[in-house]
Amino acid sequence: MKQFEGFGKFLESLRGKMSLREAAHKSGLSHAYIRDLELERNRSTNEKIKPSPVTLKKLSDAYNYSYTELMEKAGYLEKEDVHAINEQELVPMSDTLFIEVSTKEITYHTRIGKVSRSVNSLLDFSHFLDKLEEQGFKKMDTDLFVNLNHVQKYIEKEGKLYFDPLGVSKFVVIAAIRQKKYHDLIIRSVARNTGMGLEFQYDRNSATDSLFQSLKRPI
Template sequence: METLGNFLEHLRGSMSLREAAKRCGLSHVYIRDLEKNKSNAKNGDYIKPSPDTLMKLSSAYNYPYEHLMIKAGYIKEESSQLFNKPFVQMDLNDVSHIEVDDDYVTFNTADKQYKNKIETLSAFSEFLDALEDSGFIKTDRHLYANLNKIVDQDEDNGILYFNVERTVYVTIALIRQKKYRNLIARSIANNTNQTLQVSMSPLKRSLIHVFSWD
């Protein structure tokens, strides 16, 4: 059975140890110890690279971080579905809302979640531009909602719903609720095939009557 060390050595390929060390910021001696499955002198166990070390090796070898985490035993293989769709392959039309934190972007669809690691600021910036082009609005500090998926709202409590059962939702800050009120109302009407109800003051109705041709 192939060990993690054997696999890391295979990933390095023809790259020298010193070049690998330069790319990932680790000691070339330590990298070789990992490849040779050297044991820890203190307890006799094999040296196990930390998640941070695996991230550095992932970057140096241009290999998916989550796959190294699986190889090292930090996550189970079936859990990797949370990481299996990068930004460029995710169809944003299927996504109801997106959560963003310091390290990950979480895509929420009707029945699943997909997590992506934020690798670079430039890639993340391009991603945010794509969100705007795809009809997403920022609703709260770390939340983005797909206007094409909103079917209802609770203005009093600042909530947008993505299904009639009201089990899938995001919060929306008051200032953004005011900013996007008309846009959200039009989106809900369009998504639910309803006629948009427009309320007018008596003054506006009288002006319409005055300037009508009838």
């Protein structure tokens, strides 16, 4: 499988008006390496370079571009193979609370336990990641995807998401940068999932804060 001609220029076009340092911050890659990829060569050695699938995933997230398509253009996947996966083999996600991923395994967490399946190919993995967003999942950490359709309690100060309204069952802790990005969406999701209005969610938080403040005051 051959990388299509002009792939470096294509990566540069995806970056657009975003500065190299901003792209580096979003992707976790160095700005120098990103520029090398755009030039398709290591400027220190002048050797031709090609991004790995892991690097492409980071760029896919940073540029909000399909990982599968990026893998195709980089020459890791054949275009005609993109629809080769049998959807019936995928674990149903409607009851999945959150998913943990690695390059070798995908673990689905439900209310009654967890199920793991091996990643059989790069095609399998890239196709899976592309489909998560359509199912209501958001990336909340490097290897964590949360189904916001099931989140029923949000403790902002601790970055915790619970899947029951009382906060006594399973929970996940999300990355600070993701918490900041999805804060409003999480609030709306909790309101929708619990049947409570946004006003109640904000009022409840305010009331709790007021109660704590009153308890701290000297009598």
